[in-house]
Amino acid sequence: MEAASLPAALELVAGGGAGLSPEKRAVLGASLLLLQRDYRFERVWFWGCIQGVRGAYYIAEGLGPDRAAPRSRLYSLNCVEWSLLPPATEDIVAQAEQLKGRFQGDPSFEYEYTEINTEDAERLFEDGKELMIKEETRLVAMIEQIDRAVGIIPRGAFVKTPLGSVHENRNFEGLSLTEAKKLSSYFHFTEPVNLKNKTLLEKALLDPSTDFLDSLEHDIPQGSWTVQLEKGGTVVVLRSLLWLGLTFYHVPMTKQYGYVYFGTGEKNLDLPFML
C-alpha cells in the first residue's frame, strides 16, 4: 500500500485482525518518507509484516519511474532502520522453496537442509556450495514469491506507454461495484505468464495499454481468492488463500487500493484440501 495513504489503508484491511500498533504507524510515517529521500524512490509501498517466532520483519518496497521494473526491497526489525535486500534471483527462489517452517526473526539465522534429495541438492548447488541458507536470503525469496503470486492491482490502475514503461493511470477513477466483485478486474502486478496463451478473439478485445497483465480469473486452484464486501459494503477486500495473510482492498469508485501482507510467510500447501 502507498506510504502516503497508510493510516486510512490500515483501517480498511483491519478486518482480518492484523494491523500495526500506534507506535509503528507513527514511526512508519516518518521513516518511509526518509527512505524515499535517501534512495530516491518515486513511490514507497509498505509491503507488510512477516511474523517470525522471535521477532517480526517489516518490509517496504521502493518503485522507480517504471513501475513494472524490479522493485527494491528493504526490511527492518523496528521500522526505524531499514536495510536493503539483495535482488531475488531464480536460484535463490528455488533454494528457499525447499525450506519449511516459520521464520525465526533473526536475519542471520542459518537454515540447514535436512529433507533434500541428493539429486535436488546437486541441481540446486551446482557450485558445491554449502547446504546452509541464511534467513535474509529466505526472506528475499519469499517476498519475491508472494509478489509474483499474489501481488495484485485493479484493472486500469496502471497503463503501459508505447515505450514499454508502466505508469499510474491518472484517469483511473476506480472500479464500479459490479466490476469490483469480479476476479477478472484484478491483475497480477508481475510479468504476465498467461497473456500469450489467450486466443486471438480474446486478444482482440484487450486494450494493450491497460490489459497487459494476467488477470486473477485463471488462477490455480480456482477459488484461491475470497472476495468480500466489508464495512457495510463500502470496501471490497480480496484475501488470498494460497498465501494466508495477503489482503487487498479497494474502495469502489475511488482511487483507493492497495495490498499488504500480514502473516507468517508460509505458503498454504493444504489449500486443495481446504476448499
Add this chain to the structure above:
Amino acid sequence: RGHGPYQPHEPGYGLYQPGYSLYDDQIPDPNSRMLAIQNAKAYLLQSSTISGLNLYDHLANMLTKILDEQPTNVVDIIENISKDVKWAQFRKKMDTLRDEHEILPKFEAAEKRKALFLKANGEGDEELEEEIGEMPLPNVMETAFYFEQAGIGLSKDESYHIFLALKKLISIQPIQTCRFWGKILGLEMNYIIAEVQYHEGEEEEETEEDEVIEEGGKGVGEDEDEDEEKEDEPPKSTYKPPPVVPKEENGTGANKFVYFVCNEPGKPWVKLPSVTPAQIVCARKIKKFFTGRLDAPVVSFPPFPGNEANYLRAQIARISAGTQISPIGFYQFAEEEGEEEEEGGGGRETYEENPDFQPLSVAELVDSLSTWVHHRQSILKQGRCVWLNPFQKSEEEEEEENEEDEKAEEPDEQQQEIGPPLLTPVSEDEGIQNIPAWTAQPSTNLIPQYAVAILRSNRWPGAYAFASGKKFDNIYFGWGHKYSPENHAPALPPPVQAEYPRGPEITETRDPTLEEELAFKAAKEEALAAAEEEEDEEDVEDDEEEDDD
C-alpha cells in the same frame, strides 16, 4: 528567402503578389482560401455514419472541457479526455428512461448498522440501575485498545459496532457473562463470535437433535430383527459400531460456554449447538475453510457429523481449550472440602477469581512462560474434557466382542485418558518441532513503563493474549485452523473389511504336479502292499482318482 504570406499587421504586406510566390499552391487568394476553410469546416461537420457525432462538435467539447478543468500535462492524456467526452455524449442521448435509484447492498447494511445505535425504547433506563452491580457486557473498546498496542485487532469502527451488537445480544438473551471471543474469517462471509454463559437454570435444552440420531440407530437394529423372520436370510452382520461417546452436559467441559455468532454486527445472532466428542475427534482430522454460511455442508473425509455450524463450534472448542490463558494467580481453585477424591481422577473443574491477585510486572510476564496458566480444560483424545468409559454400561456386549473380533482392541484395556490439570502453566505446552508454543513480547520497547505483555500462539496462529496490571484477555482473529509444519495428510480409507473367516478348508492351494502325484501314489502303494486284502478295491479307487484329473 520569402517570408510570405504577410498578414495585414506585418510589414511587407501588400508586397505579396498572388500567383508569383512560392506558397501559391498552399495559400490561394482570399476567396479561395475562404472556400477552402468552408470546405474544411463542412468536412469536420460531417456526421459520422456510425455514431452520429461530428468531429467539429467533438473537438469543441473537448477543448471546452480542457479549458474548464485545466489539468496538468494535458497533451499526455488528450486521448483519454477525448474518450471521456464521447462517453458523456452517449449517456445523455440515451437517457429517455429515468434511472431507478440503485439499491446498493451497502445502503441496507448501513441501515442495519444504524439500528444498532438506536436505544431500545423504554428498557434502557430501568435496566441500567439493576445491572450496575453485574455487568455482563464486556468493555470491548478497552480490550481493543490493549490489543491495538500490539498491532492486533479490528478497526475501531468495527470494534464499536461489535460492542453495540453484544449489547443487543445481552438484552435479548438471559446472559450472565459475555465476552467477545474473536473473529473467524470465511470464504464468503466472516463470523463474529461471542462467548456467553447463561444465568443458572435459564438454558434452553437442545434434545431434539440427539433424539433423532438415537432413533435412527434403533431403526437399524429393528431391521436386522426383521431379517431373521425371512427364510433366506443373509448372514447377519456381526458389526457393532463402537459406542458413541456421550457429549458433555451443558455447562461443563467443552460445553461450558455457549457461543453466538453473526456474520456482521447488525445481523441477528445465532446460537451454535453444543459440541459432541465425535465432532471434535473428526474436526482434528480435517482441515476445511469456513464458507460463512452456517448451514453449509462440510464435505470431507472422514465425513464430518454435522454441518458448518457444528464444525465451527468444534473448532471454537479446540481453540478455546488450547489457547485461553491467564496470568498465574488470577484464577484459583475454589476451596471445597471432601472433593479431592473424584471418580476417574479428573481433577478439579471449577475455578474462581482470586480476590487477592497481585499483578505481575510486564517483564516477568514476558520473560517466562510459567507465569501464564490455562484456565480452560484441555480436550482429551476422546473428545471430552472429562474421560468417560463408554463401555461401562454394556458388559455383555464386551464378552461377545472379545470372542468374535479378530483385531480386537479389548475394551478392558482402554486406558483412562488424563489431560493436564486445570491451571497448568503455559510453559508446559508442547512446541512444534523447534518452535515454542507461545511467543511472548512486550508491546513496546521504547516505553517499558506502560508496555503491555502480549502472547501470540504458534500452535493456533491467530490466538492472542494480553495482560497489563490486573487486566487480561484472550482473543482470536484468524481462519480457525491449527498450525502444522507438515502438509495436511487426509486420513486414509480404512482397510477393506474381511468378508468371511479364512481357514485351511477354504484356502486354495496348488494342484499337485505329476511327479508329486506319482510319488504320492508310490508311497500309498507301499503302504497298501502291507495290507493285501484291500489291494483290489483300492487299485480300482486309485484308477478312478487318476481318471478324474
